[in-house]
Amino acid sequence: MGMTYVQKLLARACGKKKIAVGDILELPVDLAMSHENAALVINQFKDIFQGTGRDARVWDPQRIAIIFDHRVPAESSKTATNHKKTREFVAQQGISKFHDVRGDVGGICHQILPENGYVRPGQVLVGTDSHTTTHGALGAFAFGIGATEMAAVWALGSILNVEAPGTIKVVVNGELPPSVYPKDLILHLVGLLSAEGANFKVIEFHGEVIRNMTTSGRLVLCNMAVEAGATAGVVPPDDETIRYLREEAGVKDELDLFTADADAVYDRVVEIDANVLDPQIACPHTVDNVKSISGLVGKKINQIVVGSCTNGRLDDIEIVARTLKGKHVAEGTRMLVFPASWRIYSEALEAGYLRDLIKAGAVVCNPGCGPCLGIHQGALGDNEVALATTNRNFKGRMGNPGAEVYLCSPAVAAASALSGVISDPREVH
Amino acid sequence: MTKGKVVLKLDDDISTDIIYPGRFMATVLPTETPQFAFADDKEFNQALKDQKVPPGSFIVAGDNFGCGSSREQAASCIKGYEITVIARNFARIFLQNSINVGLQMIICPKIEAGMNDELEVGDEEVLNLTSGQSFAIEPLPKARQAIIDAGGLIPYTRRLLIERGV
Numbered sequence A: 001m002g003m004t005y006v007q008k009l010l011a012r013a014c015g016k017k018k019i020a021v022g023d024i025l026e027l028p029v030d031l032a033m034s035h036e037n038a039a040l041v042i043n044q045f046k047d048i049f050q051g052t053g054r055d056a057r058v059w060d061p062q063r064i065a066i067i068f069d070h071r072v073p074a075e076s077s078k079t080a081t082n083h084k085k086t087r088e089f090v091a092q093q094g095i096s097k098f099h100d101v102r103g104d105v106g107g108i109c110h111q112i113l114p115e116n117g118y119v120r121p122g123q124v125l126v127g128t129d130s131h132t133t134t135h136g137a138l139g140a141f142a143f144g145i146g147a148t149e150m151a152a153v154w155a156l157g158s159i160l161n162v163e164a165p166g167t168i169k170v171v172v173n174g175e176l177p178p179s180v181y182p183k184d185l186i187l188h189l190v191g192l193l194s195a196e197g198a199n200f201k202v203i204e205f206h207g208e209v210i211r212n213m214t215t216s217g218r219l220v221l222c223n224m225a226v227e228a229g230a231t232a233g234v235v236p237p238d239d240e241t242i243r244y245l246r247e248e249a250g251v252k253d254e255l256d257l258f259t260a261d262a263d264a265v266y267d268r269v270v271e272i273d274a275n276v277l278d279p280q281i282a283c284p285h286t287v288d289n290v291k292s293i294s295g296l297v298g299k300k301i302n303q304i305v306v307g308s309c310t311n312g313r314l315d316d317i318e319i320v321a322r323t324l325k326g327k328h329v330a331e332g333t334r335m336l337v338f339p340a341s342w343r344i345y346s347e348a349l350e351a352g353y354l355r356d357l358i359k360a361g362a363v364v365c366n367p368g369c370g371p372c373l374g375i376h377q378g379a380l381g382d383n384e385v386a387l388a389t390t391n392r393n394f395k396g397r398m399g400n401p402g403a404e405v406y407l408c409s410p411a412v413a414a415a416s417a418l419s420g421v422i423s424d425p426r427e428v429h
Numbered sequence B: 001m002t003k004g005k006v007v008l009k010l011d012d013d014i015s016t017d018i019i020y021p022g023r024f025m026a027t028v029l030p031t032e033t034p035q036f037a038f039a040d041d042k043e044f045n046q047a048l049k050d051q052k053v054p055p056g057s058f059i060v061a062g063d064n065f066g067c068g069s070s071r072e073q074a075a076s077c078i079k080g081y082e083i084t085v086i087a088r089n090f091a092r093i094f095l096q097n098s099i100n101v102g103l104q105m106i107i108c109p110k111i112e113a114g115m116n117d118e119l120e121v122g123d124e125e126v127l128n129l130t131s132g133q134s135f136a137i138e139p140l141p142k143a144r145q146a147i148i149d150a151g152g153l154i155p156y157t158r159r160l161l162i163e164r165g166v
Helices: A005-014 A038-049 A078-095 A109-115 A130-138 A147-156 A184-193 A215-228 A240-249 A314-324 A340-351 A353-360 A410-419 B044-050 B073-079 B092-101 B142-149 B153-164
Strands: A024-028 A031-034 A066-069 A097-099 A124-127 A139-142 A157-162 A168-173 A201-206 A232-234 A268-273 A280-282 A290-292 A301-309 A332-338 A385-388 A404-407 B002-009 B058-061 B084-087 B104-105 B120-121 B125-128 B135-136
Touching: A005 A024, A005 A097, A005 A139, A005 A168, A005 A201, A005 A232, A031 A109, A038 A078, A038 A109, A038 A147, A038 B153, A066 A078, A066 A109, A097 A139, A109 A130, A109 A215, A124 A130, A130 A139, A130 A215, A130 A232, A130 A240, A139 A147, A147 A157, A147 B092, A147 B153, A157 A201, A157 B142, A157 B153, A168 A184, A184 A215, A184 A268, A184 A280, A184 A290, A201 A215, A215 A232, A215 A314, A290 A385, A301 A314, A301 A410, A314 A340, A314 A410, A314 B073, A340 A353, A340 A404, A385 A410, B002 B044, B073 B092, B084 B120, B092 B142, B142 B153
Parallel strands: A031 A066, A031 A124, A066 A097, A124 A139, A168 A201, A168 A268, A201 A232, A301 A332, A301 A385, A385 A404, B002 B058, B058 B084, B084 B104
Antiparallel strands: A024 A157, A280 A290, A280 A404, B002 B120, B120 B125, B125 B135
């Protein structure tokens, strides 16, 4: 009986021949990522060492990444002080993968990790952010944990008591139709599985649509695997993974490549025919409240948001810029664009996309997470409606429990920006 | 055995944005997070802050309680009031965070209870004293119980550090 991709990865990580679902494992951690919540991790980390008579030192400063992205530049003195304390800790511990509030190295953690070549196939990667699942797109077993759990990782270098998860195999056949994107695919899947349908499980992506998809799209799929409750999403590495790591992430060292066994045992297999997929919308207030766009066309939108760790990459911004070039965001609608990293921002600047967006009336914000979760810029007014390429639409998500958030692809966001109402990108050309 | 009243009854898929809205995330310390527990439910938040909700009270929820963000504030803010959460099941990260910070939570797949119902929690079941019905508790995996028994992940890890001489 064969093993799934993650079972194999776990077996390698623990030096075991076989991993069964439900095995309780202590996993050595290859990369431990935190953002602003490092402030809490530091607090808990120091607490662990209380009374032990030894200095609080992290197990390996090369394997810890800290990226400021949630509230950048600091929106309050409280955040600024948290940033300051974290900077001091980074310097004191010699943490090397630190991305401060800077235009040359900054950005959203889930873009910074891949584009800097920190993520590799076969890694065990933990992050104090639920969207850490993103990094499964490059073949890592990547999952979100809390701050105290991370403090224990910083101390021990391993994560305790991980239950080997079962796996849902998702096979996507056919070809995505024009104006239908990876975001539509993952929204469709979350709707199909429900918000808890993959709880405590891994979603392993297969099929010709995945094989033909660039890493940028795979990052979208794995990013939102957590919206079905999945511990992790994963795309077993292939030629595209190697291309991305070599050409875009600058990785030069040898890669540990393997794939799932053909006779691996899955909890469930879900087949999706991409050929018949429409643009999808997740309606308020749960991500699994997914509908085909047709029933929603014409819905008035006050604010359109393009960006985030889900859809803030260059290809996303390109789609939006091409649609808006020489046109205007509808009167009465605001449009915010926040690229996922400063590298992407620079590339979009050089390609002229940002100029086209600004001329069309969009506001281009600095890379960061703020608007997505209502903590820094872009808050909604009472009873306002947002259409966003982000990943969550929970009540209160964009800073106002009296507002609504609809989730969509960049193509739907762009088409809707022109009209001020939810619009089908297949009808805008 | 612990006895208490249901002080909040919730549906399925209660996200961490409802439990601890993102805009308060710059506040991280467990000593400070309780003031923002369920901040968008103004009535309940005020009752908590006015100490009108006695320790040992229960929040009863449906499936997938604590879904969404990994923010640990969602667990520590409830823990601050010594409230126990009983849900049909929990989202993974919230469950682990609760264990790590010592928030009492009970997986009770069939639980049925309304506001103000009186509940009694035993080792194996939750008894709804108001309705007279009882509901089986799903035990936690052994490895997780060990963290609870140690008083949370910090003391558990501290002990491991000493044992291993790391």
